[in-house]
Amino acid sequence: MVVNPDYMDPKNLLDISKLYNKNDPKNIMLNSILQDKVFNLLSNKVSNSIFSSKFDPCKYRYSIASCKELDSFFYGVYFDSLVKNILSIKKYNIIYGLRKFQSSDFTLLHDSGSSDVDGIDFIMDLSKTSDRNGGYINYVNPKGELLHIVTKPNSLSFVKRDKGSLYYVKYINHKQFDPIILIFGTIVKS
Amino acid sequence: MLNEWINDDYLLDSYISKINRLYNNAKPFQHFVFLDFFNESKLKDLKKAVLKEKFERIDKDLFSFSQTKELLNSKNKFIKDFYKFLSSKEFIDFIHKVSGIKLDSNIDMHSHIFSDTDYLLFHDDVVESRGVAYVINLSEDFSSVDGGKLQLYDINNAFSPSKEIIPDFNSFVLFTVSKNSLHSIEEVKSKKKRITISGWFHGR
Numbered sequence: 001m002v003v004n005p006d007y008m009d010p011k012n013l014l015d016i017s018k019l020y021n022k023n024d025p026k027n028i029m030l031n032s033i034l035q036d037k038v039f040n041l042l043s044n045k046v047s048n049s050i051f052s053s054k055f056d057p058c059k060y061r062y063s064i065a066s067c068k069e070l071d072s073f074f075y076g077v078y079f080d081s082l083v084k085n086i087l088s089i090k091k092y093n094i095i096y097g098l099r100k101f102q103s104s105d106f107t108l109l110h111d112s113g114s115s116d117v118d119g120i121d122f123i124m125d126l127s128k129t130s131d132r133n134g135g136y137i138n139y140v141n142p143k144g145e146l147l148h149i150v151t152k153p154n155s156l157s158f159v160k161r162d163k164g165s166l167y168y169v170k171y172i173n174h175k176q177f178d179p180i181i182l183i184f185g186t187i188v189k190s
Numbered sequence: 191m192l193n194e195w196i197n198d199d200y201l202l203d204s205y206i207s208k209i210n211r212l213y214n215n216a217k218p219f220q221h222f223v224f225l226d227f228f229n230e231s232k233l234k235d236l237k238k239a240v241l242k243e244k245f246e247r248i249d250k251d252l253f254s255f256s257q258t259k260e261l262l263n264s265k266n267k268f269i270k271d272f273y274k275f276l277s278s279k280e281f282i283d284f285i286h287k288v289s290g291i292k293l294d295s296n297i298d299m300h301s302h303i304f305s306d307t308d309y310l311l312f313h314d315d316v317v318e319s320r321g322v323a324y325v326i327n328l329s330e331d332f333s334s335v336d337g338g339k340l341q342l343y344d345i346n347n348a349f350s351p352s353k354e355i356i357p358d359f360n361s362f363v364l365f366t367v368s369k370n371s372l373h374s375i376e377e378v379k380s381k382k383k384r385i386t387i388s389g390w391f392h393g394r
């Protein structure tokens with residue numbers, strides 16, 4: 001099994017779903033989502049991917065890569081089970097992207113560009129270390145900060161994003177030595 | 191009033207004309223850096239006064255730093271006197287001669303402290319009536335390795351700064367605010383504090 005068996009237990013999934021729906025905004029972070037061996041393999045694979053820089057001074061600076069192995073997880077039965085049981089969504093489409101953040105990288109609020117539609121974001125952390133010097137994720141709306149997420153390696157977070165809310169990845173400062181590798185995706189009901 | 195606050199050398203008409211030419215021809219956008227600009231003794235007193243003000247910590251997507259409220263509202267006599275000087279007709283005329291920008295008597299004035307890891311990302315300062323931006327550097331011991339440099343960019347090639355300005359004590363930086371005035375404050379990378387007074391001369 002790819003996923004930590006705890007997250008396949010129907011009773012646990014029900015409890016997680018209740019917690020997700022109770023939080024405001026609706027969100028949950030699932031720690032140790034993959035089995036350790038699978039996580040290490042995937043983390044190594046992703047780290048060795050060829051990343052290319054994306055930079056717009058008024059929007060973002062980070063690197064992107066593609067990794068085919070990720071498709072088998074996000075379009076597979078385990079992720080589908082999490083979406084159906086925790087988020088209660090039966091039919092959906094997803095889009096996702098792999099991003100690497102290093103010292104001096106950032107995103108600004110303009111970047112997520114999806115404030116005009118509702119959706120459920122997911123963020124998976126494939127970093128090798130938990131050191132975080134910046135790199136946290138803030139969700140905000142015009143009234144202020146909604147949610148502050150500090151991801152951990154091998155975690156998967158779901159966040160219900162209402163129309164008008166945006167997120168940014170905080171500037172990664174000079175004290176960060178290891179890259180922060182995150183997958184950002186969105187689930188949209190179909 | 192000008193010669194009470196400013197280094198006399200900068201008040202010669204011939205020198206101001208020369209600075210105006212340098213300002214207009216500066217790359218990547220119109221700016222000038224005055225060194226040893228203010229009366230040093232007064233500036234040190236001003237620094238002491240400013241550091242007694244309350245600084246509020248602010249963390250956003252674009253920046254992390256500590257900032258005072260608008261110093262116009264300060265109750266400190268020394269800061270009030272300095273504000274009065276900076277917004278005086280004589281000084282505004284001086285800024286006009288240097289920049290060529292028509293200005294009124296409205297100014298903004300805040301103080302900022304950038305500590306280790308603080309930064310201000312790319313932006314152009316364009317808001318309503320801002321005409322000329324200014325920065326008065328109050329840190330006394332910054333070198334290149336400490337970070338904290340004011341970085342100016344060519345908007346068509348912002349991968350690396352076209353010019354970097356170390357925040358030397360008693361330097362006074364001016365630049366014209368426009369859609370081309372892309373700049374940032376480099377992250378501070380040491381335990382030193384980057385202390386400034388900055389704001390805008392309004393007009394146009």
